[in-house]
Amino acid sequence: MLKVKLNQTAPMPIQIDLECASGELHALVGPSGSGKTTVLRTIAGLRQASSGKIECDSEIWFENQAFSSSKKSLSAAQRSCGFLFQQYALFPHLNAIENVCIPLQNSGSNSNKRKSIAREWLEQMGISDLAERMPHQLSGGQQQRVALARALARQPKVLLLDEPFSAIDAPTRQSLYKTLADLRKDLNIPILLVTHDLREADLLADRITVIDQGIGLQTAPPKILFQKPRNSRVAELVGISNMFHGVFDSGKLSWDDCEHVFSVTDKGKIPPNSRVAWVVPQSGLSVHINPSTISVQATVEKISSLGQIAVIQFSIANSINTIEWEASSAEVKRLQLKLDSQMHLEIDSSQIxxxxxRLINDPRRFQGSTLAGA
Structure with a gap:
């Protein structure tokens, strides 16, 4: 188990509280400069924290808290971390097996034993036949596999991955995803992944923490995060397209600039007559040719085809609001959708x-930052 609680103001504000269990993959997502890599480097001891606590496998790596007189900070060499960098960071003058041997230099094993361990890891990565090749003789995907073998060679207690797939082509990335999924079963250690790719986080992670300006805004499993973001800033950062504003009062949700009112149940956390943001998942939308008592009239404004999937943008009648709906090509054909088609859109209020x-510059958005959505 990895436990990280950082609360510092300088040199960069970092307010993070997260846990990652053995065998779990926890993704950190957020815009560029939000502090994702800073968190990884602080855990690894490559960047000094000023306040907080880092604990891994019941061993305290760092502690400096106002309420405790105990202070501790292990060096990077003393922390059992495997760190996989975005740009591989292989030594160009060493071949693949020699690169993997680097973290084993102080293991107490002789040269033959170190090479034997390194070769086993290269074999596990499926590239043992490339052991004697220099980095410039390897493809990007092969270099990343060597770097991953090196990160795991000394059997770390935690694996830190800093956007490891961003510079690799799509087929190679898919292959590395499978390798990582297979490794998780055998390693049984906490894995922290920094990524800017939300699809990647959704595919690989058990839980995701959204970071903005060094602050952890929400931690949740992907399904909860994408369907129930904690506030409007989280919804924006995870790319939810159908986000709107309105007023919520006693179970009734108005829709700004639209006459439609929804009956919505909440957990009693929203004060009466409050301005709110609201989202609805794709599963809460349906499009029909004929009207119903709960439908709103909508006009097809744009159709974007993506293979067998189309994204339809509707404008809502008597409103400035637009809403996006994803449909299969068969559904588009059945409804005979084309530009300016007049359709009827139903929004399932139970899924709202x-x-x-929370405005982007509103510091109140940090309140309750690590809890799941309300």
Whole structure:
């Protein structure tokens, strides 16, 4: 188990509280400069924290807290971390097997034993036949496999991955995803992944922490995060397209600039007559040719085809609001959708998620930052 609680103001504000169990893959997502890599480097001891606590496998790596007189900070060499960098960071003058041997230099094993361990890891990565090749003789995917073998060679207690797949082509990335999934079963250690790719986080992670300006805004499993973001800033950062504003009062949700009112149940956390943001997942949308008592009239404004999937943008009648709906090509054909088609859109109010309205520069958005959505 890895436990990280950082609360510092300088040199960069970092307010993070997360746990990652053995065998779990926990993704950190957020915009560029949000502090994702800083968190990884602080855990690894490559960057000094000023306040907080880092504990791994019941061993304290760092502690400096106002309420405790105990202070401790292990060096990077003393922390059992495997760190996989975005740009591989292989030594160009060493071949593949020699690169993997680097973290084993102080293991007490002789040269033959170190090479034997390194070769086993290269074999596990499926590239043992490339052991004698220099880094410039390897493809990007092969270099990343060597770097991953090196990160795991000394059997670390935690694996830190800093956007390891961003510079690799799509087929190679898919292959590395499978390698990582297979490794998780055998390693049984906490894995922290920094990524800017939300699809990647959704595919690989058990839980995701959204970071903005060094602050952990929400930690949740992917399904909860994408359907029930904690506030409007989280919804924006995870790319939820159908986010709107309104007023919530006694179970009734109005829709700004639209006459439609929804009946929505919340957990009693929203004060009466509150301005709110709200989202609805794709599963809460349906499109029909004929009207119903709960439908709103909508006009097809744009159709974007993506293979067998199309993204339809509707404008809502008598409103400035637009809403996006994903449909199969068969559904588009059945409904005979084309530009300016007049359709009827139903929004399932039971799937509407309401949340506090937090402006980007509103510091109140940090309140309750690590809890799941309301």
């Amino acid at each position: 998620h309401i949340m506090p309205l």
